[in-house]
Amino acid sequence: xxxxxxxxxxxxxxxxxxxxxxxxxxxxxxxxxxxxxxxxxxxxxxxxxxxxxxxxxxxxxxxxxxxxxxxxxxxxxxxxxxxxxxxxxxxxxxxxxxxxxxxxxxxxxxxxxxxxxxxxxxxxxxxxxxxxxxxxxxxxxxxxxxxxxxxxxxxxxxxxxxxxxxxxxxxxxxxxxxxxxxxxxxxxxxxxxxxxxxxxxxxxxxxxxxxxxxxxxxxxxxxxxxxxxxxxxxxxxxxxxxxxxxxxxxxxxxxxxxxxxxxxxxxxxxxxxxxxxxxxxxxxxxxxxxxxxxxxxxxxxxxxxxxxxxxxxxxxxxxxxxxxxxxxxxxxxxxxxxxxxxxxxxxxxxxxxxxxxxxxxxxxxxxxxxxxxxxxxxxxxxxxxxxxxxxxxxxxxxxxxxxxxxxxxxxxxxxxxxxxxxxxxxxxxxxxxxxxxxxxxxxxxxxxxxxxxxxxx
Numbered sequence: 001x002x003x004x005x006x007x008x009x010x011x012x013x014x015x016x017x018x019x020x021x022x023x024x025x026x027x028x029x030x031x032x033x034x035x036x037x038x039x040x041x042x043x044x045x046x047x048x049x050x051x052x053x054x055x056x057x058x059x060x061x062x063x064x065x066x067x068x069x070x071x072x073x074x075x076x077x078x079x080x081x082x083x084x085x086x087x088x089x090x091x092x093x094x095x096x097x098x099x100x101x102x103x104x105x106x107x108x109x110x111x112x113x114x115x116x117x118x119x120x121x122x123x124x125x126x127x128x129x130x131x132x133x134x135x136x137x138x139x140x141x142x143x144x145x146x147x148x149x150x151x152x153x154x155x156x157x158x159x160x161x162x163x164x165x166x167x168x169x170x171x172x173x174x175x176x177x178x179x180x181x182x183x184x185x186x187x188x189x190x191x192x193x194x195x196x197x198x199x200x201x202x203x204x205x206x207x208x209x210x211x212x213x214x215x216x217x218x219x220x221x222x223x224x225x226x227x228x229x230x231x232x233x234x235x236x237x238x239x240x241x242x243x244x245x246x247x248x249x250x251x252x253x254x255x256x257x258x259x260x261x262x263x264x265x266x267x268x269x270x271x272x273x274x275x276x277x278x279x280x281x282x283x284x285x286x287x288x289x290x291x292x293x294x295x296x297x298x299x300x301x302x303x304x305x306x307x308x309x310x311x312x313x314x315x316x317x318x319x320x321x322x323x324x325x326x327x328x329x330x331x332x333x334x335x336x337x338x339x340x341x342x343x344x345x346x347x348x349x350x351x352x353x354x355x356x357x358x359x360x361x362x363x364x365x366x367x368x369x370x371x372x373x374x375x376x377x378x379x380x381x382x383x384x385x386x387x388x389x390x391x392x393x394x395x396x397x398x399x400x401x402x403x404x405x406x407x408x409x410x411x412x413x414x415x416x417x418x419x420x421x422x423x424x425x426x427x428x429x430x431x432x433x434x435x436x437x438x439x440x441x442x443x444x445x446x447x448x449x450x451x452x453x454x455x456x457x
Contacts, residue, residue: 017062017063017064017065018052018063018064018065019047019064019065019066020045020046020047020052020064020065020066021046021047021048021066021067021068021424022045022046022066022067022068022069022070022421022424022426023043023044023045023046023060023061023064023066023068023069023070024043024044024046024069024070024072024077024388024390024419024421025041025042025043025044025057025060025069025070025071025072025073025077026042026043026071026072026073026075026076026077026390027040027041027072027073027074027075027076027393028040028042028076028077028401028404029042029043029044029054029076029077029078029380030076030077030078030079030360030380030404030405030408031054031079031379031380031381032078032079032360032361032364032365032378032379032380033054033379033380033381036357038404038405039054039055039056040056041056041057041058042054042055042056042057042060042077043055043056043057043059043060043061044060044077044380044386044388045060045063045064045066046066046386046421046424047424048424049198049385049386049423049424049425050383050384050385050386050424051380051381051382051383051384051385051386052064052382053382054380054381054382070390070419070426072390072392072418072419074392074393074394075390075391075392075393075394075418076390076391076393076404076407076408076412077380077388077389077390078138078364078380078388078389078390078391078408079364079365079377079378079379079380079387079388079389080138080139080140080141080162080364080377080387080388080389080420080421080422081137081138081139081140081141081333081334081363081364081367081389082139082140082141082318082319082333082363082364082367082368082371082377082378083134083139083141083142083143083318083319083320083321083331083333083367084143084268084270084289084291084292084318084319084320084367084370084371085143085145085232085268085270085271085291085293085318085320085321085322086130086142086143086144086145086320086321086322086323086324086331087144087145087146087322087323087324087325088126088127088130088131088134088142088144088146088152088324088331089118089122089123089126089127089130089146089147089148089152090110090126090130090146090323090324090325091126091127091129091130091133091324091325091331091445092117092122092125092126092129092445092448092449092452093110093113093324093325093326093452094323094324094325094329094330095325095329096109096113096325096326096452096456097109097110097325097326098299098326098329100300100326101238101300101301102237102238102240102300102302102327103238103240105300105326105327109326110325110326112456113452113455113456114147114174114175115174115175116455116456117448117451117452117455118147118148118174118175119148119175120148120151120176122448123146123147123148123151123152123155124148124151124154124155125441125444125445125448126448127144127151127152127155127156128155128158128159128436128441128444129441129442129444129445130142130324130331131155131156131159131161131436132159132433132436132438132441133324133330133331134161134331135159135160135161135420135422135427135428135433135435135436136414136417136420136428136431136433137331137332137333137334137414137415137417138333138334138389138391138414138417138420139161139331139333140161140162140377140387140388140389140420140421140422141161141162141163141164141368141371141373141377141387142156142161142162142163142164142331143163143164143165143166143232143268143291143320143371144156144163144164144165144166145166145168145205145207145232145234145270146168147167147168147174147175147176147177148175148176149165149166149167149168149187149190149202149205150167150189150190150193150194152165153165153190153194153197153200153202156199156200157197157199157200158435158436159427159435159436160199160422160423160425160427160434160435161199161422161427162199162200162377162385162387162422162423163199163200163201164201164203164230164232164268164371164373165194165200165201165202165203166202166203166204166205166230166231166232167183167186167187167190167202167203167204167205168183168205168206168207169183169184169187169204169205169206169207169212169216169220170183170206170207170211170212171211171212171213171216172211180212180213180216180219184216184219184220184223187204187223188223188227190202191204191223191227191229192227195227198423199422199423201229201230201371201373202227202229203224203229203230203231203232203268204220204221204223204224204229204230204231204232205231205232205233206220206231206233206262207233207234208233208234208235208237208241209233209235209241209245209253209256209257210241210244210245210253214260217257217260217262218260218261218262220262221260221261221262221264221265224265224266225264225265228266229266230266230267230268230371230372231262231265231266231267231268232267232268232270233257233262233267233268233269233270234269234270234271235253235254235257235269235270235271235272235275236252236253236254236271236272236273236274236275236279237270237271237273237274237297237302238273238274238300238302238303239274239302239303241253241274242274252274252275252276252278252279254269254272254275254278254279254282254283255278255279255282258282258286263282263283263286263288264286266287266372267286267287267288267289268288268289268290268291268370268371269283269288269289269290269291270291270293270320270322271291271292271293271296271297271302271305271322272290272291272292272305272310273297273302273303273304273305274303275305275306277309280306280309280310280313280315281313283315284313284314284315287316288315289316289317289318289369289370289371289372290305290310290315290316290317290318290370291317291318291319291320291370292305292307292310292317292318292319292320292340292362293319293320293321293322293327293328293336294319294336294339294340294343295321295322295323295328295335295336295339296320296321296322296323296327296328298339298343299326299327299328300326300327304343304347307340307344307354308344308348308353308354311354311358316366316369316370317362317366317367317370318362318363318366318367318368318369318370318371319333319336319337319340319359319362319363319367320336321333321335321336332413332414333363333414334408334409334412334413334414335414336363337356337359337360337362337363337408337409338359338409338410340354340359340362341354341355341356341358341359341409341410356403356405356406356408356409356410357405359409360405360408360409364378364379365378365379366378385423385424386421386422386423386424387421387422387423388420388421389417389418389419389420389421390417390418390419391408391412391416391417391418392416392417392418393407393412393416395416397411397412397413397416398411398412398416417431418430418431
């Protein structure tokens with residue numbers, strides 16, 4: 001009789017449970033919600049691409065039944081990492097010119113290499129390589145600025161990856177468009193094609209103040225606003241950029257762009273190394289997102305962005321690897337979290353200047369704020385897009401564990417990522433990509449290496 005009753009109770013509980021598509025469980029769940037909860041022995045229920053509930057394993061299993069269960073008792077479950085600045089297709093230029101200053105790297109190596117090699121197919125394979133590396137390393141959203149951006153969007157969707165993808169507009173002939181007017185027309189078609197896409201947020205990306213005319217910059221802002229799209233731009237990356245603008249107009253790039261109305265709409269500024277208090281006040285007032293790129297700024301000796309001050313002002317600051325050629329040769333956001341925290345400490349002389357909690361926030365929910373997407377991604381909360389990762393803690397660098405967030409920032413690595421879900425779809429399982437042909441991509445990268453090497457001779 002006892003056995004019968006137990007069976008009846010279990011059957012009733014299953015019948016009463018709400019249906020879910022998947023339930024992922026782990027030893028620790030880092031939520032990055034408003035309370036910054038870390039749930040021990042936690043679970044996340046997912047349905048129709050969104051998060052249904054987050055709680056303890058017991059709570060979620062009691063309330064939901066799912067067709068798919070993923071249980072990782074020796075892992076951390078966290079929001080997918082958010083890359084707020086990169087040039088994905090440049091993965092095919094990885095390592096062609098290192099240890100240089102930005103202007104020398106661009107003018108003597110990158111611009112000539114791009115002129116000889118960049119095409120739609122180059123961009124497709126370079127983006128595939130970039131998405132492969134990013135997904136395997138736990139990045140679920142990337143922010144891009146390059147040429148043939150509709151091809152970048154196609155490759156991102158093929159990989160199952162989320163992207164805020166900006167078509168570059170620049171004041172000299174490039175691979176996809178010969179004039180800024182051509183680029184603006186191309187960008188408008190691109191914005192129309194990917195409007196309301198579940199994975200792609202199309203964007204307008206004027207390269208920088210110093211590579212575009214005032215008229216082009218104004219036209220970029222008008223185009224972005226017409227389609228309610230983000231505008232992405234490099235800002236005050238080097239001292240030279242600031243010095244040149246001071247010599248030309250006796251003001252800073254931030255103030256010049258403000259006077260042109262460029263910040264009047266959804267905007268993301270990459271780098272923002274050489275900004276002063278007045279600049280940061282403008283960026284805060286205008287709601288501009290900042291992409292902090294510590295690896296790139298260090299490698300190019302560009303300087304150190306005043307990130308601790310930005311965080312004091314509660315600016316929406318995310319992290320970006322930049323690169324992956326010359327300015328930084330990988331897409332590793334675990335590395336960016338670690339370096340952002342340590343760079344702030346050593347430059348301020350304060351070990352508490354940028355704690356692990358702040359670095360993790362920059363790679364997740366604050367990065368989402370920088371993109372204007374904090375209502376959709378960046379934390380594990382009911383109603384948000386189901387973008388999440390598991391990171392194994394059963395290797396030597398993962399043990400012992402006293403603080404899950406500290407472990408994520410200072411001890412765990414991109415290679416420890418085990419599973420990745422984007423928009424409710426598993427795209428990495430047990431460290432293997434599910435959406436792309438890894439061997440084919442690596443073989444194609446080797447082909448491009450030969451071709452590019454010949455072109456530079």
